[in-house]
Amino acid sequence: MSTLRYLTQDQVDQVRSIAYLIIPGFLSAQETEELLSHSKQLLDDFDVNDHPLVRFHTKFTTGEDNHVGDDYFLTSGDKIRYFLEEDAVDKHGKLIREKQKSVNKIGHALHELDPAFRKVTLENESLRALVRDLKFHRDPVALQSMVITKQTQIGGEGYTNPPSALGFWIALEQCTQYNGALSFLPGSHLTVPLTKRFIRLPEGKGTGFELLVTPDEEQKIKDGIKDDYVLEPCKPGDLVLIHGSVLHKSERNTSANTRFAYTFHMIESPPFAVYDEKNWLQPTQAMSFSHILEEAAYVDNSYGLQG
Template structure:
């Protein structure tokens, strides 16, 4: 297959830590994923749902069994502001879901076709040269519901999908128009080169989830002081792909508009022995659903110095 990415695009990714590829998905693919996402939300039974909310704060991150055992399932997580103190929904079900995860790419034929059976994805992975033999480990539809779609603070993905050395790479597809008003992504360009992975998100021995510090608070303070530049908000059209380096800092604001901001995202990491994925990580493969290889054969065009 011919090259998919141009060298200037690869250079831009390496410099900034992210890359926008306009119109990566066709209109048919984009509309199909959006329609399927809404269908899944419409069909899931609320009466058997544990009302698990998706929260991102360090002190209150989701960590119940419904979340921890979702790696080989399709499950639904609610917006914090969609559930009242009595545990009942304050919004209609279709306007209450924060995200769907985490095995859409494995279990749903439409999402699998775009993710694991997509020759354009494979060509892009080979061209980018970030991995030798990557595996896909999670996928999500993120809804950003009108008025209550929660803010996602500054973070990098390798904190939550930790390998040694870090190797996470995100594929983020806009399924709807993403604007400053409905929670478009913002990035700190180049931060993947200077911002260390300071902590990792783990399963706690006593149950639930939490963060394990990887460097001292003093080291983290010095690293933060060395960060330069300003966040850039990246508006996207439906079908656009955003490639996200696992170490680049990014965030999204609360959705203050009357429009949803549906996006489909999946992540890949390097497979052993080049990168170690251990039992501390919150997301674990299962015997019936190991992490799927992305490429048919190892990639010889490796430019990621951490994995060389």
């Protein structure tokens, strides 16, 4: 067994047993503050008139037949784009609130294109040490980074065979029960099967869900889930590791405080895992997925990410 450099064995074991882990103070107060103020700067710089919801005055969701909105989302994997709350504009295509409060996330290539986010994701020795300690990935790559101001999130992106997705979620502000701290169903990666995936639909039809079980089975699985979610308040700079198959959620923000977080996903790369062609986010010619480690790491397959 190789020496651990960043995590304790208990922490590694916790990711495997309950499928999430909070690592307090992963970023220093200064690093966190820099990312938070930079995120706010990005919001200030956002030219709302460039957004398709305002420019073309279309309804913008991922669920409806809406080509402009779909395109804005589907081609965001190698860009920095702004996603608005569903009720952000009125019937004339005008923002109801100030733009800084209308955006629920910024994504999805912050870790590639923005030096501040690149530093904590692709140029971070602590992160590399942590990844080696986990022994989940041989040759991990980063994809789909976002600043989440507070939104409800759909799981299932970044599907690989075998499954290898691990979320890295860093609180940039205090997260409490009132402003949407994450909560988890511990160990659900082993007990609750994935019932659907969020995918890019064929023939340019946007995005949608693919059921992985029959509707009856889905209902049975849903009915069998006990609502034993554990709320995990955390502090600015804390990192939360989220196994790709653990059930988790965040409630509505009912407070006066925002809850900014920076998150990205890490997956195994070929030949160790196959990236699914139905994933909404695909590497582009302009941007492939960046490797986290310089050389392949040792992996402990005895209880890997496949939950």
